[in-house]
Amino acid sequence: xxxxxxxxxxxxxxxETVFFFLLILAFLYFHGSNKDLHLQITAIYSVLLVVSVFSxxxxxxxxxxxxxxxxxxxxxxxxxxxxxxxxxxxxxxxxMRQSLFGTTFFTLAGMHELxxxxxxxxxxxxxxxxxxxxxxxxxxxxxxxxxxxxVAYI
Amino acid sequence: MSGWLCAIDxxxxxxxxxxxxxxxxxxxxxxxxxMRAQLAAPGLKLVTPQIYDQVFTMHGTTMIFLVAMPVLxxxxxxxxxLMIGSNEMALPRLGALSFWLQFFGGLLLYFxxxxxxxxxxxxxxxxxxxxxxxxxxxxxxYWALALLMIAGGTIxxxxxxIVTIATERAPGMTMRLIPLFIxxxxxxxxxxxxxxxxxxxxxxxxxxxxxLHARFFDAAQGGAPLLxxxxxxxxxxxxxxxxxxPAFGMISEIIPVFSxxxxxxxxxxAVSTVAIAFLSYGVWVHHMxxxxxxxxxxxxxxxxxxxxxxxxGIKIFSWVATMWGGAIRFTTSMLFAVAFLLxxxxxxxxxxxxxxxxxxxxxxxxxxxxxxxHYVLVGGTVFALxxxxxxxxxxxxxxxxxxxxxxxxxxxxxxxxxxTFFVQHVLGFLGMPRRVYTYPNLPWYGxxxxxxxxxxxxxxxxxxxxxxxxxxxxxFGSAAGDDPWNAWTLEWATASPPPPQxxxxxxxxxxxxxxxxxxxxxxxxxSHEQVGGPA
Numbered sequence: 144x145x146x147x148x149x150x151x152x153x154x155x156x157x158x159e160t161v162f163f164f165l166l167i168l169a170f171l172y173f174h175g176s177n178k179d180l181h182l183q184i185t186a187i188y189s190v191l192l193v194v195s196v197f198s199x200x201x202x203x204x205x206x207x208x209x210x211x212x213x214x215x216x217x218x219x220x221x222x223x224x225x226x227x228x229x230x231x232x233x234x235x236x237x238x239m240r241q242s243l244f245g246t247t248f249f250t251l252a253g254m255h256e257l258x259x260x261x262x263x264x265x266x267x268x269x270x271x272x273x274x275x276x277x278x279x280x281x282x283x284x285x286x287x288x289x290x291x292x293x294v295a296y297i
Numbered sequence: 298m299s300g301w302l303c304a305i306d307x308x309x310x311x312x313x314x315x316x317x318x319x320x321x322x323x324x325x326x327x328x329x330x331x332m333r334a335q336l337a338a339p340g341l342k343l344v345t346p347q348i349y350d351q352v353f354t355m356h357g358t359t360m361i362f363l364v365a366m367p368v369l370x371x372x373x374x375x376x377x378x379l380m381i382g383s384n385e386m387a388l389p390r391l392g393a394l395s396f397w398l399q400f401f402g403g404l405l406l407y408f409x410x411x412x413x414x415x416x417x418x419x420x421x422x423x424x425x426x427x428x429x430x431x432x433x434x435x436x437x438x439y440w441a442l443a444l445l446m447i448a449g450g451t452i453x454x455x456x457x458x459i460v461t462i463a464t465e466r467a468p469g470m471t472m473r474l475i476p477l478f479i480x481x482x483x484x485x486x487x488x489x490x491x492x493x494x495x496x497x498x499x500x501x502x503x504x505x506x507x508x509l510h511a512r513f514f515d516a517a518q519g520g521a522p523l524l525x526x527x528x529x530x531x532x533x534x535x536x537x538x539x540x541x542x543p544a545f546g547m548i549s550e551i552i553p554v555f556s557x558x559x560x561x562x563x564x565x566x567a568v569s570t571v572a573i574a575f576l577s578y579g580v581w582v583h584h585m586x587x588x589x590x591x592x593x594x595x596x597x598x599x600x601x602x603x604x605x606x607x608x609x610g611i612k613i614f615s616w617v618a619t620m621w622g623g624a625i626r627f628t629t630s631m632l633f634a635v636a637f638l639l640x641x642x643x644x645x646x647x648x649x650x651x652x653x654x655x656x657x658x659x660x661x662x663x664x665x666x667x668x669x670x671h672y673v674l675v676g677g678t679v680f681a682l683x684x685x686x687x688x689x690x691x692x693x694x695x696x697x698x699x700x701x702x703x704x705x706x707x708x709x710x711x712x713x714x715x716x717t718f719f720v721q722h723v724l725g726f727l728g729m730p731r732r733v734y735t736y737p738n739l740p741w742y743g744x745x746x747x748x749x750x751x752x753x754x755x756x757x758x759x760x761x762x763x764x765x766x767x768x769x770x771x772x773f774g775s776a777a778g779d780d781p782w783n784a785w786t787l788e789w790a791t792a793s794p795p796p797p798q799x800x801x802x803x804x805x806x807x808x809x810x811x812x813x814x815x816x817x818x819x820x821x822x823x824s825h826e827q828v829g830g831p832a
Contacts, residue, residue: 147387147460154456154490162494165528169502169513172524240510243519250505250513 148276156283159258163287166251167294175244179237181228182296188224189292191217192259196285199266203274211266211274218263218281221288225256248295255291258284305389306797310396311375312693317400318368319764324407325359326760328352330753333717337750339738349734350417351436355406357420358440361540362447363403365678369543370399370454372685373482375693377458379788380476382467382806384799387460391453398450406443409436416440419732421533421584422503424514424525429507438507441500448493448500455489458482467787469806476786476809477560480567481546484574485539491578492535499528523588530581538577540674541641542570544681545612548634551688552616554784555631556623559822562615563809569608576605586657595654602652609645613638628782629703633684636711640676644669647722662732665725671718683710683763690767691781695793696774702766709759716752720745785810 195217202210229249232238237245262284265277304310331352335343344352378386386392409415414434418427427437462483466475475483503525505511512518514525553560560566582590582598616638625631647669651657660666690698724745729736736742780789790812791799808814808822 147464150463151388151391151456151460154459155452158452158456158490158494160494161491162498165495165498165531166501169498169524169528172521173519238510239505240512243512246505246511246513246520249509250502250511254501 148273149279152276152279156279159283159287163251163255163290166247166254167290170247170251170294173243173247175242175247177244177248177295179232179235179244180248180296181231185224185228185292185296188221188228189288191224192221192285192288195221196282199274199278199281203271203278206271206274214281215263215266218259218266222256222259222263225252251291252295255284255288259288303393305393307374307378307386307389307392308693308795308797308799310386310389310392311371311373313396314367314371314374314399317396317403318364318371321359321363321367321403325356325364326757328356328359330757332356333750333753335734336736336746338747339736339743341735344734346734347417350419350732351410351415353732354416354419354422354440355410358406358416358444359403360674361420361536362444363399363406365540365674366447366451367399368682369485369540369678370395370451372547372682372689373458373486373543374454376689376788377461377479377482378465379692379791379795379799380479380786381462381465381470382787382800382803382811383461383465384803385465386457387464388457391457395450395453395457398446398453400450402443402446402450405446406439409439409443412436412439421529422525423529424503424506424522425516427503427507427525428515438504441504441507445497445500445504448497451489452493455486455493458486459490462486467803467806467811470811473564474806474809477549477563477566478543478546478786481542481549481570484570485542485546488535488539488542488574488577492532492539495528495532496536499525499532502528523585526585526588527581530584531578533584534581535574535577537673538573541677542573544637544678544685545570547681547685547688548616548637549612550786551630551634551684552619554688554782555626555628555634556620557626558619558623559785559810560615561618561621562611565611566615569611572608573605576601576608580605583652583657586654587661599652599654603649606645606649613642613645628687629698629700629707630684630687632704632707633680633687636707637677637680637684640672640680640714644672644674644676647672660725662730663725664721664729664731667731668718668721668725671714671721675714675718683707686767688782689788690770691777692788692793692795694771694774695777696770697777697781698770698774699766702762702769706759706762706766709755709762713752713754713756713759717749717756718752720748720752724749780812785813787811790815 195214198210198217199214201207202214239245239249262277262281265280269277301309301313304313331344332349335341335349374386374392378384412435414436416422416436416439418432418437422437422440425431462475462479502511502513506513506515512520514520514522516522549560549566580598580602582595583602586595647665651660651669687698687703690696724742727739727741729742736746777793779791779793782789787804788795790804804811804815808826810822814821814823
């Protein structure tokens with residue numbers, strides 16, 4: 144049973160790969176300037192997100208509620224941190240309407256953040272027996288964020 | 298009723314897919330008739346240009362996303378576990394979720410009529426026409442949101458089929474022994490996983506533009522309308538094969554049974570399917586030849602497009618070779634299968650002609666395109682589906698369809714279809730543009746269009762007769778028995794209709810015709826075939 148669910152999730156993530164590949168391609172195609180982004184503070188949130196992968200696999204392996212709570216906390220910190228980044232950008236006048244950079248950045252990062260939010264909800268509600276499948280999802284979107292971070296920030 | 302609403306059994310979900318497709322087929326068919334009535338004579342003004350645009354957009358969107366894909370998915374979901382000797386799909390609840398996403402996506406799309414403004418930018422909705430300043434009504438928002446839901450549902454069912462085929466096969470059924478319908482369903486599902494996300498990405502960008510004032514496709518603000526064309530057709534061309542490969546699969550099951558011969562060239566069939574899948578991702582620009590993209594660039598895509606004719610030709614050859622020397626039984630199902638071979642070949646040939654860039658330049662956006670797409674999707678997909686319905690209806694309902702009514706509907710549909718669409722090739726040569734609500738009284742325009750409209754009337758009559766046959770046979774058809782066609786695949790090894798648990802005992806599979814082996818223990822296929830090797 145677990146094997147079916149994992150294979151199903153792997154297929155879903157293949158579809159997501161195509162989806163984000165095309166959004167990243169659109170971002171690169173318009174190659175806007177990233178001078179308005181805040182590299183340092185975002186790097187901190189990104190490290191927290193990467194750490195959450197390890198805590199999640201720990202939680203899945205040991206069926207530990209404590210490590211699961213740590214993971215959700217780290218994920219939530221990332222979501223809040225991202226929200227802060229968006230607010231700062233909007234205060235600086237960088238919006239979807241204002242430039243092609245805003246258009247592509249907010250669409251790409253926003254779609255990613257929606258997926259992280261969905262992952263947080265899944266982490267909070269699924270039983271431990273299904274946690275490995277969600278861990279695949281979570282790890283994948285942490286990886287996607289690293290790609291976005293490299294493409295957009297660096 | 299709640300048994301159907303809450304169904305997760307693959308047979309019920311499959312039937313729900315088919316019924317919802319039939320419902321939307323009637324809607325899409327009525328839209329087609331509105332167009333044919335409006336075009337019956339030069340200068341008619343039955344509908345306004347605005348309504349006409351909405352009608353052709355809804356017709357295309359409906360037939361592709363709410364009819365062809367769901368009904369093929371329905372057959373896949375219904376037949377896959379039965380054909381691979383499994384009692385259930387791998388992920389039954391995902392199956393139900395996928396159906397309802399699809400169905401409510403369809404309702405959402407049709408709700409746009411109630412708001413007074415259905416989408417009106419064509420089924421591929423090119424930017425910048427779809428941008429807010431040019432399409433201020435909410436129609437396109439409904440269109441994009443509905444298609445996002447449908448894309449989600451379609452991906453879900455594709456994942457379910459892939460996992461089912463990977464994990465639920467009967468003992469002994471290796472990938473070299475699965476029925477060709479399963480091969481084609483598997484390849485189609487993988488194509489959905491790789492292609493539909495491109496549609497989803499395009500729609501997210503379009504919705505960002507329309508609702509959040511982004512500027513992806515807004516040329517005035519530095520955006521790129523061409524990006525929509527590229528992304529949409531990266532989805533859109535594989536989509537053509539997503540719509541036709543399962544139909545190929547059905548034909549590959551039906552022709553051998555009614556020719557009383559095993560399929561010719563099973564490995565070539567499987568390999569050519571995979572080849573088509575790969576090639577279909579390298580040809581999307583042939584929808585964009587009219588865009589100035591550079592001669593060498595276009596030449597590459599023209600060559601790739603023509604190359605697809607090779608694996609497709611291999612299939613046509615294999616089907617004909619299967620029939621050659623066979624003891625052919627011309628049931629209604631087989632009649633549709635043979636008609637499929639002829640009609641689809643016409644559609645394929647006009648497609649190869651189109652792949653030549655200068656021909657495309659001459660014909661693009663004329664009725665030649667309309668003729669081509671309908672020969673592929675009606676002459677190909679729909680004819681194969683009708684063959685499939687006549688073949689599997691006894692299994693699904695336990696009743697036989699009436700052969701006499703079936704033959705009448707067959708000849709009416711063949712005559713109506715060709716009368717409607719063949720003349721549209723000529724209209725295309727004459728330069729009649731598609732998607733324009735009326736036309737002046739130029740030489741031949743009037744007569745050819747009235748022939749086309751007359752043909753559409755015959756086609757409708759044939760389809761109504763087919764529907765009447767379905768409805769009557771459910772109640773009055775003669776009992777089918779487990780295996781009315783003396784077939785060879787596992788779905789015929791269980792009762793008709795199959796019980797909730799498909800198989801009381803799942804047989805060991807040792808050849809490509811497991812039911813033949815069960816029926817003929819004295820001469821099973823595996824005794825003279827190298828097991829798992831080429832047949």
